[in-house]
Amino acid sequence: NAEIPESNVDVLIIGAGPAGLMAASSLAHLKVPFRIIDRRRTKIFTGQADGLQCRSLEIFDSLGFADRVKKEANHMMEICMWNPDPESGEQGIRRSDRIPDTIVGLSRFQQIVLHQGRIERFFLDNIAKYHQVAGLGPWRGVERGVVPEALEITAKTDGEGEELYPVRVKLRGLSEDEAGVKQVNVGAEGLGGKSVGNIGGDGMFRSNLGDHEKDEEEEEEMMKRARERGGETEVVNCKYVIGCDGARSWTRRALGFELDGEATDFIWGVMDIIPITDFPDIRMRCAIHSANDGSLMVIPRENRLVRLYIQLKEVTPDASGRADRSKITPALIFGAAQRIMHPYKIDYEHCDWWTAYQIGQRIANSFSDDANRVFLAGDAVHTHSPKAGQGMNVSMQDSYNLAWKVGLVAKGICKPSILSTYQSERRRVAQDLIDFDQKFSRLFSGRPAKDVMDAEGVSMEEFKDAFLKGNLFASGLIVNYGPSNLVIKPGDPAEQGDGSEKSRRLEGTPHSxxxxxxxxxxxxxxxxxxxxxxxxxxxxxxxxxxxxxxxxxxxxxxxxxxxxxxxxxxxxxxxxxxxxxxxxxxxxxxxxxxxxxxxxxxxxxxxxxxxxxxxxxxxxxxxxxxxxxxxxxxxxxxxxxxxxxxxxxxxxxxxxxxxxxxxxxxxxxxxxxxxxxxxxxxxxxxxxxxxxxxxxxxxxxxxxx
Ligand code: FAD
CATH class of the missing domain: 3.40.30.20 (Phenol hydroxylase, C-terminal dimerisation domain)
Incomplete structure (x- = not known):
């Protein structure tokens, strides 16, 4: 259609969550032109991921904003394990162990928590700064309220007569009605008169706490621009596309890739509250196993907040394997928390955010198209339970691994063969994460063993051991990439990677x-x-x-x-x-x-x-x-x-x-x-x-x- 405006860009990023923003920030640092679009009209303001592992902080430091994160975050020093108290006849709980939250000496940074909205804020500031420094001009920001409608990769991507911008993406600005995307399960229903963060006109959840002045100023402008774009279409010709559009990724579906894996029967609720309690370890990270009422995890947060992850034993999946989430209310979740923490008392007057989820562990069969022109990163290629605090971290680390490779190839500094190492390196990390999550979730969701003869119960020694090992894994520092032309160590690069014919072909002449x-x-x-x-x-x-x-x-x-x-x-x-x-x-x-x-x-x-x-x-x-x-x-x-x-x-x-x-x-x-x-x-x-x-x-x- 001759009417539709057409333009070129080196890299188009679809989705501005943590993975997409990490890709954008990395490309700005590399001085590579990019655009980033998101269907949502605003960024996240509260809730969702909050745990930041050591490796993510090292990465933030390499981009120049670890100090901002460290200053605002809550620093977690110790994990306390709470288990059924044998002395109180299975009615109560007692502290059975303490371990350091981050293994001593692993990194110059320790694990901290700060909610995803603030991380997104720091990314946006960082991108704007480096976009300007890179000489790419003032940054037009995340283009919000925009979705891709069609994606086409021309045949000429490999070899002779190759096109410079071979990926054609048609974009459309969303109309007013379409853009009112709501965050799942967020609302004040069932809070029983307690106070809750403000709910904005578009259904987004706004915290009452913290400094959101800059977000609000910027939001007005973003909404205005999104409204102006409503209904408009354009075609963007790209050297590369990075799909960071979350668990329901449009880009993944456009490439025809599946997520392999399935949902488990474990249903969990999450609440961010300011607790009023006599529980002594409320400012420590705690894993609490009650005898009969399920498990709970306590994550002390910034701004007096505490996040509770609560196992919901009352809610079970139906025959189709899906749980009816409409039955889940804050009152139901909190009732479960109160039972698990008995005999300690816990209540709250302010809830900042809540949600519920069914754990699903899935991984995409491929992370890029055959010609290595369109890539997927983050939740678009792996989903798992949030309790190990890995979602945001691993997602950002995917695009940190990818963006410099794409950027240096787009600039003509590196050969395109390095692009296949993205899948061989990161798919293995995603698989390890899912294996870890399966073990961790089972141990966490299981009932504590009554004694050594109780084969169905989870032994608390086993749990502590898993927690210690899990901490090492969760630091992000044990990632060890297999052999490739970027990593000279023994083994067949293809076998060490994802083993696919694609990685063998695109890897180039392997070293030995x-x-x-x-x-x-x-x-x-x-x-x-x-x-x-x-x-x-x-x-x-x-x-x-x-x-x-x-x-x-x-x-x-x-x-x-x-x-x-x-x-x-x-x-x-x-x-x-x-x-x-x-x-x-x-x-x-x-x-x-x-x-x-x-x-x-x-x-x-x-x-x-x-x-x-x-x-x-x-x-x-x-x-x-x-x-x-x-x-x-x-x-x-x-x-x-x-x-x-x-x-x-x-x-x-x-x-x-x-x-x-x-x-x-x-x-x-x-x-x-x-x-x-x-x-x-x-x-x-x-x-x-x-x-x-x-x-x-x-x-x-x-x-x-
Ligand atoms: P996302 O953060 O999902 O970002 C995807 C982006 O793409 C979004 O901004 C979306 O609007 C955009 N998008 C989607 N479709 C399109 C489209 N067609 N066109 C344009 N844009 C599109 N992790 C934890 O570690 N701890 C937690 O407690 C935790 N709680 C969570 C609670 C909820 C309700 C959710 C949804 C997630 C939670 N997570 C948690 C997971 C964590 O938020 C994700 O792992 C992390 O955000 C993944 O980052 P991402 O950038 O890959 O995807």
């Missing part, structure tokens, strides 16, 4: 490394496992002695990093090794020079960072380190931000980084790090050829441009 060779390389940095995120310890800037958590130097800006552990740079033999490594880096045909676009700075695609282990006060930046490690710029002089030392600081102790990374203090090693902070390769200073090959597999180098 034997178990034995790999073990030798990995031993050079035992604390930096290949495939896992680069852990953080404090080091000092050589030039100014300021302590830095090393991860703070691994911001998401699309750059790969080579971390040179230069060892004892003052020992003559070691100095010579470092010099030789740097000579090769600096040589005219090196991968570093070929990766750098003409006229760009030498660190624009691959940045080299150094950590040495000699005494800071005996070492001189300009005298002891080759120029390539602190490049010179005619306008700005030497770069003082790239060389660090593992030494004692004046005010913040000793990070002992070499010991923690498992690197030899005399001889050091070299580590290649992906833009998302995952370790891709480990080798010796003499393994320069292998390092070069690592980058040659996926970077578009000068002689290939």
């Amino acid at each position: 490394i034997t178990e034995e060779e790999f073990a030798k390389k990995q031993a050079l940095a035992a604390g930096l496992p290949v495939g896992m995120r680069f852990n953080s310890f404090k080091v000092l800037n050589q030039a100014c002695a300021r302590p830095w958590h090393f991860q703070e130097r691994l911001k998401l800006d699309g750059r790969f990093r080579v971390v040179l552990f230069a060892g004892n740079i003052l020992a003559p033999g070691q100095k010579e090794r470092v010099q030789k490594f740097c000579d090769r880096l600096n040589a005219p045909g090196s991968f570093l020079r070929r990766a750098t676009p003409r006229g760009a700075k030498i660190d624009s695609v691959v940045e080299v960072l150094t950590i040495h282990s000699a005494k800071r006060t005996e070492t001189e930046l300009l005298r002891d380190f080759p120029d390539i490690l602190h490049p010179f710029d005619p306008h700005y002089g030497w770069d003082y931000s790239k060389v660090f030392v593992d030494d004692v600081s004046y005010h913040e102790g000793f990070g002992d980084a070499y010991k923690n990374y498992g690197v030899d203090k005399e001889r050091g090693c070299v580590v290649a790090v992906r833009p998302d902070q995952y370790v891709g390769w480990v080798g010796d200073l003499e393994d320069f050829g292998e390092l070069e090959q690592y980058f040659e597999r996926f970077l578009v180098l000068a002689n290939e441009q």
